[in-house]
Amino acid sequence: MTGAADCSLGAALRALRTELDLPGAFPPEVLAEAEQAARAPDLPAHLDATDIPFLTIDPPASTDLDQAMHLERRRDGRGYRVLYAIADVAAYLRPGGALDAEAHRRVTTLYFPDDRIPLHPTVLSEGAASLLPGETRPAALWRIDLDGDGVAVATDVRRALVRSRAKLDYAGVQRQIDMGTAEEPLALLRDIGRLRAEQEVARGGISLDVPEQEIVEHDGSYGLAYRATHPAEAWNAQISLLTGMAAARLMADTGTGILRTLPLAPDGAVARLRRSAHALRIDWPHHVPYAEVIRSLDPGRSNHAAFLQECTTLLRGAGYTVFEGGELPDPAVHAAVADLYTHCTAPLRRLVDRYASELCLAATAGKGAPEWVREALPALPKEMAEGTRRAGTVERACVDLVEAALLEGREGELFDAYVVDVQDRDPAIGTVHLRDPAIVGRIEGGTAPLPLGERLRVRLTRAGPAAGPVLFAPA
Structure with missing residues (x-):
């Protein structure tokens, strides 16, 4: 830098x-x-x-x-x-x-x-x-x-x-x-x-x-x-x-x-994940639970890394729940831990x-x-939810700022990346990983659906801490 x-x-x-x-x-x-x-x-x-x-x-x-x-x-x-x-x-x-x-x-x-x-x-x-x-x-x-x-x-x-x-x-x-x-x-x-x-x-x-x-x-x-x-x-x-x-x-x-x-992931989320697995050429037999598929993946392979990124959607919705009087809440289990936690x-x-x-x-x-x-106890779930949200915002904002500072002045340059996420409502918009530098950024501006899990040549269109998160477009 x-x-x-x-x-x-x-x-x-x-x-x-x-x-x-x-x-x-x-x-x-x-x-x-x-x-x-x-x-x-x-x-x-x-x-x-x-x-x-x-x-x-x-x-x-x-x-x-x-x-x-x-x-x-x-x-x-x-x-x-x-x-x-x-x-x-x-x-x-x-x-x-x-x-x-x-x-x-x-x-x-x-x-x-x-x-x-x-x-x-x-x-x-x-x-x-x-x-x-x-x-x-x-x-x-x-x-x-x-x-x-x-x-x-x-x-x-x-x-x-x-x-x-x-x-x-x-x-x-x-x-x-x-x-x-x-x-x-x-x-x-x-x-x-x-x-x-x-x-x-x-x-x-x-x-x-x-x-x-x-x-x-x-x-x-x-x-x-x-x-x-x-x-x-x-x-x-x-x-x-x-x-x-x-x-x-x-x-x-x-x-x-x-x-x-x-909570357990809804059926719709698992069905979406199965579609992603198919698009990424990841073998997922119908009788195999997704936890077993996840353990078989190698994050060093681009299509596996993209699928792991997609799997994070199943872990959304975590929170803190208070119980008193001997009756456990519903849900009581942490789905990723698969037990009380x-x-x-x-x-x-x-x-x-x-x-x-x-x-x-x-x-x-x-x-x-x-x-x-x-x-x-009664106020803790709300306090922790706000604190967790704030910590996540700070973490992502800091990474966004370092990314923008690293790439400042390089607008227009081409980079090798791979697509790790594609929006359902508009498959021309998604997220790409760059290997060098280690950047994760939004990609938009193309007309064709983005190839999930595939390598892609991208052009930097926005950078600099004052400009907001980095942005790419298909080259």
Whole structure:
């Protein structure tokens, strides 16, 4: 990216914060309360688990570390034990205080190429509450026992003091496991992750491996790349999914909770997907469920990548649903997880997770949910919906701006692309992926239907942060 493009991008990012009316600096009373809480958290009846050698796995630059894990074989030789420590944010926030009110206003951490807008002041989210290596921290400590097939057979969660021993990243973990140098407990991540993935297949769950754009920084400038995931990332995600499912079951058993729900895709959406599969020359026998087809795809092949992009339409409509009085909502299941599920593993970055942790801790202790939790529950679905929408808007707007800055001044140039989406109402309008640079943009202006899943030569017709999202036309 040129210096001029960097300048225009910086100005556009600043304007975006104003345009979307995003939170700015924390008010003084919030910062003061955070500083006090960092010095003196509320630590009632915590189990001392600092002897367990926990580790964290996150992107290299992350300092807001929500989760730490320790994996081991069960002493009876019948499976595995997952110990999963989740940052205990409630130890630092006083219900009804300034910190709590500000968290409800922000809802989620928002990420920009040059900065982030955190859910909590960094003295907590990247300091006192973060599970940083070598530091003793309060946590909600999950113990989930699995049998030899990876099925959960026992669950427990309680407050504990923990201390992480190592901060690892996905690339390093993958390298150790591939080279055979990883020792237990790290080596068990692959074994447990694979077993849990097999359980996902058995229950009909799906995980979409869709090529995603990622903003990358180099020497103060920004570019785009398609995010390459390591198997270790998927194994790690299975541990988080396992915990979210265990938490949802605990809440369901006690009759009060908040679930992450997703309705089953309507028949019309599946029928549309079958038409796309046919157009993309993807074999989909009528007796095979779509989850099985998705798992057979290779995102490195253009027609498969286009079909995976189409599959995301089946995952729209996710939300948060509160239930009380023992009656589960309808729907109660998250269709992609194919089970009851809730968010509970990222309380430093997402508001709802703090409440899910408190509900589960109360359930395990045989107590009713704290009053401050029950009072907040009814409003949480709407708050989370707004926060999730805002985070998605910020993410897409940031990518749009970086794309526009990268291509500024190149209007009229030709690029090789492939078509990943075509509109039903007008098949001459759709979406294309460019491999180099890693751009996903709208295409319009042609007269013939776009060839879904096919390579296409395209011409850039609009670029520049001030002009809006990049736009292409068939060459």
